Amino acid sequence: MQRYKAIIAYDGTDFFGYQVQPNKRTVQAELEAVLAKMHKGREVKVSASGRTDAGVHAKGQVIHFDSPLLIPDDKWVVALNSLLPDDLSILHVEKVSPSFHARYDAVGKEYRYRLLLSKKRDPFERKFSYRYPYALDLAAMRQASQYVVGQPLDFTSFCSAKTEVVDKVRTIETIDFLLDDDLLTLRFVGNGFLYNMVRILVGTLLEVGSGERSPEDMTAILAKKDRRFAGKTAPPQGLFLWKVFYEKYG
Amino acid sequence: MQRYKAIIAYDGTDFFGYQVQPNKRTVQAELEAVLAKMHKGREVKVSASGRTDAGVHAKGQVIHFDSPLLIPDDKWVVALNSLLPDDLSILHVEKVSPSFHARYDAVGKEYRYRLLLSKKRDPFERKFSYRYPYALDLAAMRQASQYVVGQPLDFTSFCSAKTEVVDKVRTIETIDFLLDDDLLTLRFVGNGFLYNMVRILVGTLLEVGSGERSPEDMTAILAKKDRRFAGKTAPPQGLFLWKVFYEKYG
Numbered sequence: 055m056q057r058y059k060a061i062i063a064y065d066g067t068d069f070f071g072y073q074v075q076p077n078k079r080t081v082q083a084e085l086e087a088v089l090a091k092m093h094k095g096r097e098v099k100v101s102a103s104g105r106t107d108a109g110v111h112a113k114g115q116v117i118h119f120d121s122p123l124l125i126p127d128d129k130w131v132v133a134l135n136s137l138l139p140d141d142l143s144i145l146h147v148e149k150v151s152p153s154f155h156a157r158y159d160a161v162g163k164e165y166r167y168r169l170l171l172s173k174k175r176d177p178f179e180r181k182f183s184y185r186y187p188y189a190l191d192l193a194a195m196r197q198a199s200q201y202v203v204g205q206p207l208d209f210t211s212f213c214s215a216k217t218e219v220v221d222k223v224r225t226i227e228t229i230d231f232l233l234d235d236d237l238l239t240l241r242f243v244g245n246g247f248l249y250n251m252v253r254i255l256v257g258t259l260l261e262v263g264s265g266e267r268s269p270e271d272m273t274a275i276l277a278k279k280d281r282r283f284a285g286k287t288a289p290p291q292g293l294f295l296w297k298v299f300y301e302k303y304g
Numbered sequence: 305m306q307r308y309k310a311i312i313a314y315d316g317t318d319f320f321g322y323q324v325q326p327n328k329r330t331v332q333a334e335l336e337a338v339l340a341k342m343h344k345g346r347e348v349k350v351s352a353s354g355r356t357d358a359g360v361h362a363k364g365q366v367i368h369f370d371s372p373l374l375i376p377d378d379k380w381v382v383a384l385n386s387l388l389p390d391d392l393s394i395l396h397v398e399k400v401s402p403s404f405h406a407r408y409d410a411v412g413k414e415y416r417y418r419l420l421l422s423k424k425r426d427p428f429e430r431k432f433s434y435r436y437p438y439a440l441d442l443a444a445m446r447q448a449s450q451y452v453v454g455q456p457l458d459f460t461s462f463c464s465a466k467t468e469v470v471d472k473v474r475t476i477e478t479i480d481f482l483l484d485d486d487l488l489t490l491r492f493v494g495n496g497f498l499y500n501m502v503r504i505l506v507g508t509l510l511e512v513g514s515g516e517r518s519p520e521d522m523t524a525i526l527a528k529k530d531r532r533f534a535g536k537t538a539p540p541q542g543l544f545l546w547k548v549f550y551e552k553y554g
């Protein structure tokens with residue numbers, strides 16, 4: 055058996071998220087169906103760096119799987135893409151050691167959240183950004199973001215109450231603000247992100263930007279260790295899993 | 305009655321083109337349905353600068369309509385958008401003279417055609433570009449484009465044989481080539497474009513770029529005045545009606 059690592063991209067619009075669910079179209083189910091086809095019906099289990107929710111996109115999700123097939127890396131890309139639907143694409147395949155694990159070996163991730171700061175709807179952005187038509191104080195948002203970066207912090211308040219993981223300490227290295235015309239991209243790089251963490255951070259930063267909260271509130275919210283004290287969860291279509299790091303990052 | 309001019313944008317993916325057709329979802333039908341709703345069921349006819357085909361997008365299509373309602377321009381935008389589906393958006397409304405006509409007064413148009421020059425599928429580009437995975441000689445394509453710009457020419461060979469207009473002489477001012485990473489955008493500006501003209505020009509330029517034809521063939525194709533001598537019609541999803549000019553342009 056050979057273990058393969060693959061980088062994949064998907065438009066999350068028409069998927070019920072990454073993970074297999076009964077009777078739902080998911081990314082994992084599409085991948086496993088195509089791999090089964092390539093292995094004469096034999097089940098091939100796919101493991102990802104982490105789940106993504108319904109409507110969330112990926113530009114650089116990482117998966118691994120084992121196969122007895124010895125196909126050159128670039129031929130895997132062609133073969134898989136020829137069978138996959140066109141909202142899911144294999145960008146890269148490489149042979150890795152049998153000890154490689156897409157989830158356990160990840161040392162960091164980059165997510166991006168796209169906000170369209172416009173009173174006008176844009177038909178081309180509706181599935182790939184969250185439109186926020188109200189005034190925003192970007193300086194206050196930048197200041198607020200500094201309270202949650204640069205050191206290990208307990209993000210219990212910034213993750214879904216449904217989260218199963220016990221250790222909720224994560225380190226966000228940077229939150230960058232990239233403003234291009236009326237499109238604001240928030241770029242999050244860190245050693246790990248809890249369930250809904252980026253979307254709750256974005257929702258809370260928006261409440262700072264609109265003046266409902268002050269930047270300093272971020273510290274008080276962290277201290278509460280209670281989801282109910284943070285802001286709303288921003289909608290899924292603005293979120294992209296951009297990159298997964300397996301070596302040094304930042 | 306007041307005549308209104310509006311600039312609209314649409315993602316053409318889920319429309320059977322601009323023009324009303326029985327039992328099909330079209331841009332014009334959606335607009336007229338919403339205007340009828342705003343006028344207590346009374347029919348309001350919408351005229352556009354021109355049709356777009358199924359799958360073709362618009363960033364700046366122009367329409368006009370007449371209404372007895374005296375609503376401030378920005379309130380028209382809000383009212384129409386609140387009723388329209390989210391793949392069709394009103395960008396701008398303004399009062400115009402009753403003699404204004406979206407089609408007859410247009411003095412020029414800009415179209416853009418987006419080509420993804422990549423062997424890899426991109427789930428985020430599949431509806432908004434034509435993926436061309438083969439080698440292209442851009443210099444030859446640029447050279448070929450020069451044979452069809454800058455003077456009035458008979459584009460009979462470069463329009464659908466179904467075209468009803470008699471006068472097929474048009475002037476293309478410029479064809480610009482904008483290469484950004486693996487995305488090639490061809491920008492066409494001219495005083496008018498015949499049915500399928502941009503898509504046939506793109507298809508023919510691709511045949512020059514791939515070496516199947518030489519740049520000088522463009523002149524021979526024009527001289528034939530016969531659609532069968534030009535190249536294939538490039539697919540619709542790469543095409544955007546970008547702007548309609550009512551004054552000097554270029």
